[in-house]
Ligand SMILES: Nc1nc2c(ncn2[C@@H]2O[C@H](COP(=O)(O)OP(=O)(O)OP(=O)(O)O)[C@@H](O)[C@H]2O)c(=O)[nH]1
């Protein structure tokens with residue numbers, strides 16, 4: 215499963231985001247280091263279900279009237295303070311929780327109401343733009359420390375006549391999610407000595423920075439948008455490539471209200487309807503959330519995860535079926551599975567995503583929208599419905 219990690223300064227709203235996105239019961243508090251041990255759970259990215267192109271909705275548990283929710287892992291870690299890679303704050307071991315993450319959501323307190331250590335201050339007092347840079351830097355230095363720790367082994371291997379730097383680095387970096395291609399591309403970009411023994415700290419840091427950018431790209435979540443000065447959100451938007459304004463608190467309130475039957479709201483909707491009697495106070499609270507949603511197109515929680523997976527990681531959703539006319543599996547369930555794959559993936563990649571045996575036995579595939587066989591080189595598009603024919 216694709217893995218999204220919430221990282222960032224203490225007290226920025228990571229656990230609130232996590233709680234809203236998973237509906238799990240975790241601690242939230244207005245002080246730094248509420249979270250110590252990481253929370254891991256299942257959330258979803260939202261896309262359009264292929265069943266929208268048919269007469270009837272598929273009725274799958276993860277489909278709400280054509281809004282399709284595809285499972286992803288969500289990780290909520292302890293807050294990060296400047297110097298964390300050297301053990302400041304809660305130390306650096308929790309940075310290791312990010313090892314498996316495919317993409318990072320840097321949750322920033324856009325209101326400027328918490329300082330760099332996450333302690334409450336007056337709204338607007340702290341500049342949240344600083345929190346964009348330091349989180350990136352801490353992650354880069356954390357990766358650099360992993361490279362440092364293992365460099366001796368690279369040096370040792372380099373004494374062997376069939377030493378290959380690409381291979382040695384892949385060995386070292388595969389654990390943080392680097393592929394052969396990531397290593398090859400990174401080495402092409404860098405200037406470095408042939409002999410690993412001649413590498414300096416700067417060389418290793420440059421390597422780590424590149425690998426971090428390739429393996430842990432970052433979406434900035436400008437949280438607490440409900441109380442943030444507008445100027446802060448604008449400046450954050452200028453400071454990073456992908457910024458999603460959000461109110462994690464608002465999303466949590468809406469999901470709870472939806473669960474209680476008070477509002478009609480599906481995660482990621484731009485608005486909601488109040489469908490039960492609510493007190494004046496509740497209505498006022500909901501109206502405040504509605505104002506933020508009107509300004510930013512939603513609460514930003516679902517949008518941030520979608521941006522991470524579909525925009526930044528550039529993934530597509532593909533749906534394997536056994537019956538290419540009815541779009542069902544062997545039990546008659548319509549569109550029962552959805553897989554997230556990097557754009558450019560082929561039917562065989564989808565076969566492997568379903569099961570390695572299916573991949574090994576792959577013979578060909580049928581596009582279930584067109585009911586025709588497709589070539590093995592076909593790049594699957596968002597919403598592809600595919601019948602895989604496998605010998606296994
Ligand atoms: N106004 C406002 N407050 C929020 C929002 N999201 C979270 N908060 C509040 O911010 C405080 C910190 O929230 P947490 O979710 O515990 O923050 P965290 O980033 O997990 O903090 P640590 O675990 O200490 O790193 C709590 O008081 C939340 O209620 C939001 O969207 N708007």
Ligand SMILES: [Mg+2]
Pocket residue numbers: 228229230241242248249291292
């Ligand atoms: Mg927390």
